[in-house]
Amino acid sequence: MINETRRSRVLLYAALAVFALFALVPYYWVARTSFLTNFAAIDPSVGIIPALENITLQAYGRIWEQFDFVTFFRNSIVVSISATVISLLFSIPGAYAFARLDFPGRKLLFYTAVFTIMFPWIVITIPVYEVFFVLGLINTLTGIIIALSIFVLPQTIWLLQGFFRQGIPENIEEAALIDGHTEIGAFLRIVLPLSAPAVGAAALFAFLTAWNNFLWVFVLTSDEDVRTATVAIHFILGSDVLREWNILMAAVVLLVAPPVVFYGLSQRYVGEGLGGV
Structure with missing residues (x-):
């Protein structure tokens, strides 16, 4: 045996x-x-x-100097961090409302948000481009940040809503209310700190989605000054370095490094956060 x-x-x-x-x-x-x-x-x-x-x-050395990768890399960092922060600022209270509050249209709004996760983005590229063109957000980092924040938001709402509903017992908030806290105070002082693992997991997924996004940056930009590293690799691939595979692989390594570092720093939170969903 x-x-x-x-x-x-x-x-x-x-x-x-x-x-x-x-x-x-x-x-x-x-x-x-x-x-x-x-x-x-x-x-x-x-x-x-x-x-x-x-x-x-x-x-x-060549990828940084010849192709101005430092600009693309900086744009990726700015766009990804900004989209992550904005999506969390809206998704945390939104997910908590879906999980705890009872209001008209709650299920309809939630399932509408979840449905957008499964909706193919390529189908709505033309309407999105027209809206952003009218708003003057084409070829701007602001436009990219807004677009990525909007499309990352349903994902973070879905993840955090599951944690608030299953990972945080309601009697914790009831005890806080008995102790004299308001509903907002109970959320900020008790629920939110306990939700740090889920928020960390949502932040990681939001960052990865924004960092790896190609479609919206490609559609909404044509200037090199506002391109992210993901889109820049596409143009490097079609340039005169088509057969310089060492340069292309160096660009890939630089593109993969920040998500790997971010995941390593938040790995503990990701495991705990997904465990409550």
Whole structure:
């Protein structure tokens, strides 16, 4: 019996190791290519682990200097953080209202918000563009932030509403009201601090959605000054560096780094926040 259990465990770990290797190889290949010279990146004789003479930081230097990636990177940070903050400012009270308050049209409004998550964004690109054109928000960071905030909002409302409804017992608020707190005071001083894990998870998903968004930035911008890094890679891919794979992979590594760091910092909150949904 012990041998069978040990054998099953070994097989399980072996299967997990194969799966992890299969999943991590593409990421390793991206990072490997970004540190190679342009010739070594396309040379089939270069091994899986390249020699030291083939490793260089040249691609990262060129992506910053030649293609002004610092501007695109800064725009991505500004847009993503702003959209995350704005969506949380509206979704936290909105989700709490959907979870706790009873008002006319509550279910209709909530399911309408949830439905927009499943709605394909590509279908409404033309109406959205026309609205933003009339408002003078084309080719502006303000327009991008507003667009991403609007489309991130239903996602954060859905996530936080589930946590407020299932993760926070109602008797906590009742006890706060008995102690003399107002409803707003009970929410700000008791419910909101207890909801920090869910807010952290919602912030992470909002940030990732805004950071990785391509469609709305591509539709609402044509000036390089307001492009984000995600859209900039698209234009780099179609430029004269089509075969300079080391530069493209360096851009991908730089694009992936902030979400990875953000996830690492908020990993504990994400697990706790999703546990209450």
